Amino acid sequence: MKIPYGWVKEFAELKLSAQEAADRLVNAGIEVASVTPLAPAGLRGAVVAEIEAIERELGESRGHRLVVCRVRAGADRYSVVCGAPNARAGVRAAFVPPGGMLPGLGAVGAKKVHGVESQGILCSERELGLGDEHEAGLLLVDGNAASGADLLAALDLDDEVLEIEITPNRPDCLSVLGVARELSALTGARLRPPRIAPRESGPRARDLARVTVEAPDLCRRYTLRVIDGLRVAPSPAWMRARLRAAGLRPISNVVDVTNYVLWELGHPLHAFDATTVGDSTIVVRRAAPGERFTTLDGQPRVLDASMLVIADPERAIGLAGVMGGQNTEVSATTARVLLESAYFDAACIRRTSRTLGLRTDAAYRFERGADIEGLMDAGARAAQLMAELAGGAVARGVIDVYPGKRRPVRLRLRMARVQRVLGVAPPPAEARRILRALGLAVRPRGRELDVEVPSFRRDLALEDDLVEEVIRVWGYDRLPTTFSRGAVTLARDSATARQEARVRTALVAGGLSECVTYAFSDPTRAAELGAASSLKLLNPLSQDASALRAHPLEGLLGVIATNLRRQQPGVRVFEIARTYEAAAGGDTSTAEPRWATVALAGGRADPAWHTPAASVDVYDAKGAAELVLGAFGITATTRAGGRLSGFEPDSHATLVVGDVAVGEFGEVAVAACAAFGIEVPVFAAVLALDSGVPLAPTTVRYEALPRFPSIQRDMAFVLTDRATTAAAVAAAIREQAGPLLRDIAVFDVFRLPDGGRSVAYRLTFQAEDRTLTDDEINAVHGRVADAVAARFGITLRRG
Numbered sequence: 140m141k142i143p144y145g146w147v148k149e150f151a152e153l154k155l156s157a158q159e160a161a162d163r164l165v166n167a168g169i170e171v172a173s174v175t176p177l178a179p180a181g182l183r184g185a186v187v188a189e190i191e192a193i194e195r196e197l198g199e200s201r202g203h204r205l206v207v208c209r210v211r212a213g214a215d216r217y218s219v220v221c222g223a224p225n226a227r228a229g230v231r232a233a234f235v236p237p238g239g240m241l242p243g244l245g246a247v248g249a250k251k252v253h254g255v256e257s258q259g260i261l262c263s264e265r266e267l268g269l270g271d272e273h274e275a276g277l278l279l280v281d282g283n284a285a286s287g288a289d290l291l292a293a294l295d296l297d298d299e300v301l302e303i304e305i306t307p308n309r310p311d312c313l314s315v316l317g318v319a320r321e322l323s324a325l326t327g328a329r330l331r332p333p334r335i336a337p338r339e340s341g342p343r344a345r346d347l348a349r350v351t352v353e354a355p356d357l358c359r360r361y362t363l364r365v366i367d368g369l370r371v372a373p374s375p376a377w378m379r380a381r382l383r384a385a386g387l388r389p390i391s392n393v394v395d396v397t398n399y400v401l402w403e404l405g406h407p408l409h410a411f412d413a414t415t416v417g418d419s420t421i422v423v424r425r426a427a428p429g430e431r432f433t434t435l436d437g438q439p440r441v442l443d444a445s446m447l448v449i450a451d452p453e454r455a456i457g458l459a460g461v462m463g464g465q466n467t468e469v470s471a472t473t474a475r476v477l478l479e480s481a482y483f484d485a486a487c488i489r490r491t492s493r494t495l496g497l498r499t500d501a502a503y504r505f506e507r508g509a510d511i512e513g514l515m516d517a518g519a520r521a522a523q524l525m526a527e528l529a530g531g532a533v534a535r536g537v538i539d540v541y542p543g544k545r546r547p548v549r550l551r552l553r554m555a556r557v558q559r560v561l562g563v564a565p566p567p568a569e570a571r572r573i574l575r576a577l578g579l580a581v582r583p584r585g586r587e588l589d590v591e592v593p594s595f596r597r598d599l600a601l602e603d604d605l606v607e608e609v610i611r612v613w614g615y616d617r618l619p620t621t622f623s624r625g626a627v628t629l630a631r632d633s634a635t636a637r638q639e640a641r642v643r644t645a646l647v648a649g650g651l652s653e654c655v656t657y658a659f660s661d662p663t664r665a666a667e668l669g670a671a672s673s674l675k676l677l678n679p680l681s682q683d684a685s686a687l688r689a690h691p692l693e694g695l696l697g698v699i700a701t702n703l704r705r706q707q708p709g710v711r712v713f714e715i716a717r718t719y720e721a722a723a724g725g726d727t728s729t730a731e732p733r734w735a736t737v738a739l740a741g742g743r744a745d746p747a748w749h750t751p752a753a754s755v756d757v758y759d760a761k762g763a764a765e766l767v768l769g770a771f772g773i774t775a776t777t778r779a780g781g782r783l784s785g786f787e788p789d790s791h792a793t794l795v796v797g798d799v800a801v802g803e804f805g806e807v808a809v810a811a812c813a814a815f816g817i818e819v820p821v822f823a824a825v826l827a828l829d830s831g832v833p834l835a836p837t838t839v840r841y842e843a844l845p846r847f848p849s850i851q852r853d854m855a856f857v858l859t860d861r862a863t864t865a866a867a868v869a870a871a872i873r874e875q876a877g878p879l880l881r882d883i884a885v886f887d888v889f890r891l892p893d894g895g896r897s898v899a900y901r902l903t904f905q906a907e908d909r910t911l912t913d914d915e916i917n918a919v920h921g922r923v924a925d926a927v928a929a930r931f932g933i934t935l936r937r938g
Contacts, residue, residue, distance in 0.1 A: 143384040145298040150319035157299035170304040177298040179268030184239025185290035188212040213287020220257035223276035232277040233262040242268035294380040308598040310507040314405025324576035337523035344534040353424040360482040360541045365534040367475045396524045406517035407501035413475040415467040417451035434462045460488040460505040480518030482511040512594035548592040552605045573612045634834040645770040656694030659684035667814035669784030673721040687719035691734035700815040709742035733828040737763040740821045760804045764824035772837030801831030855899035855936040875923040
């Protein structure tokens with residue numbers, strides 16, 4: 140919001156510069172974004188000049204009649220060629236003599252025009268850089284401005300503009316008077332509000348117009364004044380200049396008054412041409428569904444029943460609190476206006492403005508909360524100015540529909556409370572002065588103050604609100620500096636955070652990249668993974684994000700798909716994420732288990748001359764999972780199959796520690812990959828962080844290096860039944876070998892022509908107290924071979 144500082148100083152006797160005033164406002168919580176000079180850059184030497192006579196015509200140029208004007212600026216006289224349509228003898232206009240400067244044109248001098256020397260330039264608004272108006276002609280100045288006077292001073296343009304950003308809770312500062320009130324309280328300067336005393340005459344307003352409010356819940360107060368005998372014309376130069384300084388476009392004296400009062404007092408107004416209002420009757424009602432209405436900007440609007448309109452008995456004539464209608468706008472022939480000053484529901488105005496995409500200064504203020512009592516002063520002030528500037532007569536009285544009057548808000552301020560909240564308190568007399576300067580009625584009662592909150596301060600509802608008002612005006616710099624008491628406890632990560640950090644460290648060290656994906660789920664893709672989410676969103680962002688994630692692989696498969704589409708040759712990623720499911724028992728709570736998920740696709744390593752080309756396989760996924768478990772000191776065994784869906788049945792296994800399943804790995808199902816648009820095999824591993832992986836690593840225990848040598852023996856079995864796994868055979872060997880077996884590993888797999896498999900195991904034997912003999916080892920080896928062959932019905936290969 141742009142506020143000319145000179146306008147503010149009319150209402151407060153300030154001795155501060157504009158920048159000093161801005162600093163005081165900022166310190167009190169009123170944000171001032173900038174302070175800028177009002178005069179256009181590059182304008183120098185402009186004065187008020189009187190056209191004494193039109194000496195002769197020079198013909199036409201580009202459709203304009205050129206005349207030679209004799210111009211007087213103080214004691215100096217000039218001969219100026221001018222083509223403005225409003226150039227005539229006796230008017231006073233903006234003039235830049237030779238030696239002056241104009242924005243965009245530079246230095247002004249004397250030059251020949253149609254063979255006649257023109258000394259200086261009579262200027263329009265656009266030439267001066269004050270606005271866009273040019274076709275209307277010269278910028279005319281009031282006749283009481285002295286010839287030769289500085290133009291900027293005559294138009295109040297030797298000023299600066301405060302660009303103020305008001306928070307939604309302070310609509311009282313959306314006006315020049317509101318800002319002046321703040322500065323008056325901050326500096327102790329005397330506040331001088333504008334004198335409001337319209338001269339009323341003639342018939343009563345209630346005899347000339349009628350008002351019916353059919354939606355009192357949306358319009359709590361509606362007032363109407365009648366001004367007759369108006370002559371619509373351009374506003375005086377001082378008002379046009381002030382409106383332009385505030386960022387508004389001057390239109391006519393009647394319309395400009397409503398905008399001027401809006402900026403001056405902060406309350407929106409609207410003037411209807413009385414002759415266009417049917418039966419001189421105003422009806423405030425809800426819009427009919429689908430009702431059509433054309434606003435002042437010429438745009439047709441389709442309304443709904445949530446919107447409030449101002450109507451006559453036949454049609455809508457205004458969109459309440461937002462914009463008037465084209466069918467009742469003030470025109471050059473308007474002689475009588477109905478002046479509206481009302482209070483509309485903030486939520487209704489906000490909804491209407493946003494639904495129609497119609498942002499106006501009136502809506503901006505109404506949606507933040509107008510002043511239900513101050514609207515009377517705004518209407519009276521506008522009526523007074525219309526009578527003064529447009530020659531109108533204000534009808535006696537005002538039509539005021541106010542069924543539910545506002546109850547005064549009274550608060551108690553205890554100075555002890557001020558001391559307790561702030562740690563310091565001003566003297567009670569200073570607190571009274573501050574609150575009264577802010578417009579609050581205060582009555583002392585010992586160490587307490589009884590405060591009545593005015594209607595324009597809707598943000599004050601609690602005692603602590605008054606405490607804030609006192610300190611922001613008295614000065615935040617008066618708050619004492621204190622130090623906190625008590626012991627300071629260092630923050631520590633939770634056990635789960637430390638667990639997740641260890642998982643990250645292990646996987647990043649293994650060459651994987653961490654991803655963080657959305658917790659939303661696409662039901663179609665989730666179905667291909669065999670996991671339908673039981674938690675649907677009531678307001679989903681889109682169909683492919685309409686549920687919460689039910690399968691730990693969903694996020695990473697989307698990452699794999701994105702990277703492969705971007706032609707990344709190998710993707711090695713992991714994520715620590717949650718899945719979401721309804722808790723057992725049918726209540727509204729949820730279970731949110733945590734998972735460490737690994738997904739691999741494409742090449743095992745980046746192509747290089749020293750690295751053979753190879754793709755990742757299921758053992759890479761298994762190795763990543765074992766890398767995490769190893770970081771916690773856990774060694775897992777493998778068991779075929781698993782409970783988690785989404786894997787290929789013949790490439791799916793579970794990692795087991797004792798009898799506890801800690802995770803699963805395998806190849807992601809082809810159908811699931813296709814749902815994500817992935818055309819290459821994807822291998823994944825999933826670890827349950829809540830139930831499988833411990834929160835803390837197992838304590839490492841020191842073991843002495845063996846003193847006695849180990850002995851190795853190999854044995855190979857022919858497995859003809861696919862149901863017999865190498866892991867099951869290894870478990871049986873470990874069981875039969877006893878405590879002397881230290882390690883067992885598969886070192887060779889060979890497929891036979893008949894479809895069988897030859898699996899070779901290397902067994903390492905070692906004793907802690909002696910050197911083993913060949914006889915001992917041979918006995919164990921034979922016993923193990925016979926027992927395993929008998930259990931599984933398999934053959935031991937010999938030779």
